[in-house]
Amino acid sequence: MDINGDRLLKELTELGNIGYKEGVGTSRMAYSETFNQGRNYVKQLMESSGMAARVDEVGNLTGVLKGETDKIISIGSHIDTVPGGGIYDGALGVLAGIEAVRALKSAGYRSRHSIEVIAFTEEEGNVVGGTFGSKAFTGQPQEPDSLQRAVRYNITETDILNARRNPEDYRCYLELHIEQGGRLEQEQIPFGIVQGIVGIARYRVTVAGKTNHAGSTPMNLRDDALVKAAPMITGMMDIARDINSDMTCTIGKIRVEPGAVNVIPGLTEFMIELRCMDTQDIKKAIHKFKSEFQSEDITIENFLWQEATNMDGELMEVFQKCCLGRKTNFCHMPSGAGHDGINMALFTPSAMIFIPSIGGISHNIREESRPEDIIKGSNILLDAIRMIDRQ
Known part of the structure; x- marks a missing residue:
């Protein structure tokens, strides 16, 4: 049994064109006009495929194909994008789920479980907050x-509570996604079975100096906050590499005050983000950073801590068997990016599988995956649904 690859590729392009601007990419942020247009497009696909579709109180779209029992196998991802994003992030998992349902129906397959396709809202976090829709779900x-922020879109706390589903109704959750990185392409591996989603920690570092005149203050009498911050930034990178080669460290936001070309900086603030499957190594890294750099002029504040999330071992084995059944290679890997699967894994047994991203590029107009990988990945998703349904 196979999905209709040409139809899936066509629909990925059609959905991608909603919110698309030449030279910019696809902008379909949650609760925007283009998002609503995209959701209506997906809802029509669900209904034309024989699913009962509905939008919940926070904007998540679900389509259900009734099975012999009420226990649900869910498949999904999100359909919101970053500003100027690509057409595959999230959309692939949703449309591949719909295509899998079509394949089951056209083959006359009668599923024991009900099959639900979920198009989560606001995964990206540009409007209300990251994975807002799946958190509510x-x-x-x-x-x-x-x-x-949700109140701005007429979403109340009562709406959020009413969007919650009952985990007892679910058998599992599966998600097909683009890797959004370059490992699979570099290693020429067509599929990555996700072991888990990395833990994330973010810290705000504030370095105090003394604001002074840039021309009349000699170099030996300066207390320049930016100069003091510079070795801390490079030092944090070295610490992360030394503690765990799989850890990532990003310092992507720096604020300098007063921010004038002719004034010595009196304050520098920068944000550290650390990601790793082993959150104990994150703690070790920040402890070493503090021991090397903390002083009375420096404050280090943790403002986000998200534990790593492990995928379900039995479902990972299902994906592995499906890859072997299709005679295709695979590897096991963590996800360095956050996904709705973080929340779904806390709700029901969950698993994810990645296909390669060309050039490792995502959140960009140049985001792309090969058609053959999209089709193969969707067929493996279909195989996994059938295997789980028969268990």
Whole structure:
């Protein structure tokens, strides 16, 4: 049994054109006009495929094909994008799920489980908060800022509570996604079975100096906050590499005050983000950073801590068997990016599988995956649904 690859590729392009601007990419942020257009497009696909579709109180779209029992195998991802994003991030997992349902129906397959395809809202976090839709779906706590922002879109705390599903109704959750990195392409491996989603920690580092005149203050009398921060930034990178070669460290935001070309910086603030499957190594890294650099002029504040999330071992084996059944190679790997699977794994047994991203590029107009990988990945998703349904 196979999916209709040409139809899937066509629909990925059609959905990608909603919110697309030449030279910029696809902008379909949650709760925007283009997002609503995209969701309506997907809803029509669900209904034309024989699924009962509905939008919940926070904007998640689900389509259900009734099985012999009420226990649900869910497949999904998100359909919101970053500004100027690509057409595959999230959309692949949703449309591949719909295509899998079509393949089952056209083959006359009668599933024991009900099959649900989920198009989560606001995974990206540009509007209300990261994975807002799947947090509501699974009953995970929302960030206080997210609750405040949601009100702007007429979403109340009661709506969020009412969007919660019952985990007892679910057998599992599966997600097909682009890697959004370059490992699979570099190693020429067509599929990555996801072991888990990395833990994330973010820290705000504030370095105090003394604001002074840039021309009349000699170099030996300066207390320059930016100069003091510079070795801390490179030092943090070295610490992360030394503690765990799989850890990533990013310092992508720096603020300098007063921010004038002719004034010595009196304050520098920068953000550290550390990601790793082993969150104990994150703790070791920041402890070493503090021991080397913390002083009375420096404050280090943790403002986000997200534990790593492990995927279900039995479902990983299902994906492995499906890859072997299709005579294709695979590897096991962590996901360095956050996904709705973080919340779904806390709700029901969950598994994810990646296909390669060309050039390792995502969140970009140049985001791309090979058609043959998209089709193969969708067929493996279909095989996994059937294998789980028969268990």
